[in-house]
Amino acid sequence: xxxxxxxxxxxxxxxxxxxxxxxxxxxxxxxxxxxxxxxxxxxxxxxxxxxxxxxxxxxxxxxxxxxxxxxxxxxxxxxxxxxxxxxxxxxxxxxxxxxxxxxxxxxxxxxxxxxxxxxxxxxxxxxxxxxxxxxxxxxxxxxxxxxxxxxxxxxxxxxxxxxxxxxxxxxxxxxxxxxxxxxxxxxxxxxxxxxxxxxxxxxxxxxxxxxxxxxxxxxxxxxxxxxxxxxxxxxxxxxxxxxxxxxxxxxxxxxxxxxxxxxxxxxxxxxxxxxxxxxxxxxxxxxxxxxxxxxxxxxxxxxxxxxxxxxxxxxxxxxxxxxxxxxxxxxxxxxxxxxxxxxxxxxxxxxxxxxxxxxxx
Numbered sequence: 237x238x239x240x241x242x243x244x245x246x247x248x249x250x251x252x253x254x255x256x257x258x259x260x261x262x263x264x265x266x267x268x269x270x271x272x273x274x275x276x277x278x279x280x281x282x283x284x285x286x287x288x289x290x291x292x293x294x295x296x297x298x299x300x301x302x303x304x305x306x307x308x309x310x311x312x313x314x315x316x317x318x319x320x321x322x323x324x325x326x327x328x329x330x331x332x333x334x335x336x337x338x339x340x341x342x343x344x345x346x347x348x349x350x351x352x353x354x355x356x357x358x359x360x361x362x363x364x365x366x367x368x369x370x371x372x373x374x375x376x377x378x379x380x381x382x383x384x385x386x387x388x389x390x391x392x393x394x395x396x397x398x399x400x401x402x403x404x405x406x407x408x409x410x411x412x413x414x415x416x417x418x419x420x421x422x423x424x425x426x427x428x429x430x431x432x433x434x435x436x437x438x439x440x441x442x443x444x445x446x447x448x449x450x451x452x453x454x455x456x457x458x459x460x461x462x463x464x465x466x467x468x469x470x471x472x473x474x475x476x477x478x479x480x481x482x483x484x485x486x487x488x489x490x491x492x493x494x495x496x497x498x499x500x501x502x503x504x505x506x507x508x509x510x511x512x513x514x515x516x517x518x519x520x521x522x523x524x525x526x527x528x529x530x531x532x533x534x535x536x537x538x539x540x541x542x543x544x545x546x547x548x549x550x551x552x553x554x555x556x557x558x559x560x561x562x563x564x565x566x567x568x569x570x571x572x573x574x575x576x577x578x579x580x581x582x583x584x585x586x587x588x589x590x591x592x593x594x595x596x597x
Contacts, residue, residue, distance in 0.1 A: 247300030
């Protein structure tokens with residue numbers, strides 16, 4: 237890519253897309269074509285075709301997706317598979333039809349079988365059954381990988397797929413019910429710390445900025461306390477505040493700051509082509525995608541200790557073993573990416589601290 241190459245970031249307002257935009261700006265790229273969801277419905281085939289015909293971007297980052305946590309994935313199964321397939325197919329097909337030089341497709345580590353050997357290498361794809369709760373979303377992402385590979389093989393395109401691990405960072409979703417584990421834990425720990433300081437004004441400010449229907453910011457204090465209790469935030473009889481978290485705390489998870497993820501994606505776009513990834517002297521071309529992760533894991537209990545240090549919460553953290561743990565281990569093998577020349581830089585506690593500081597602002 238040249239500094240003035242025309243770049244389209246699909247999903248530029250989200251956690252991933254906004255990080256890509258920042259990284260590209262920092263590296264001196266200047267020519268972007270961007271559309272919000274209100275300006276361009278990516279599930280609309282005709283609208284996407286018209287956009288590509290009019291704008292003719294040279295490079296595409298496909299970061300747009302219908303996303304959510306475990307509950308949303310399980311409830312909205314039809315929406316998750318249909319909308320993601322529509323978004324991907326419309327963008328990838330029109331990237332080919334209108335001569336895009338290179339496309340980067342962003343998937344998810346949930347594409348791998350639930351019982352895949354750890355750490356999970358790219359060759360684990362399609363070797364076993366998927367985790368049930370996010371199966372529709374995972375299948376859509378697997379289809380995206382295969383569409384990119386298939387267009388490359390038939391039409392000679394240069395479409396590369398990357399699979400990030402669990403991400404966190406600026407513009408994350410801090411919804412108390414629908415967020416992923418780290419931002420949800422960060423907000424709950426902050427609210428628990430406010431409660432142990434008896435700072436109801438800070439709690440009301442939080443609920444003003446990120447409202448929840450069950451507890452409007454101007455609700456009576458008793459209503460707010462009842463809501464906090466429903467989220468596992470309790471003031472015990474002795475005045476100590478406790479936070480209840482789901483599961484045993486033993487599952488292992490890998491986290492990557494979204495700024496690292498964006499840096500890896502731009503590195504791939506600048507330096508790695510499909511021809512670098514397909515096997516040499518092989519009739520069958522599979523698993524050309526690239527894992528993006530930190531290569532490091534920790535338990536949910538260890539994560540809670542980091543978040544406790546960062547937020548300043550002094551109370552008790554209790555794990556409710558009657559609630560599900562989910563997959564016990566989910567670590568990506570990132571040796572392929574490291575051999576290609578990129579490695580994660582941001583340490584987890586450093587990254588969580590930066591996210592919390594941004595949250596407070």
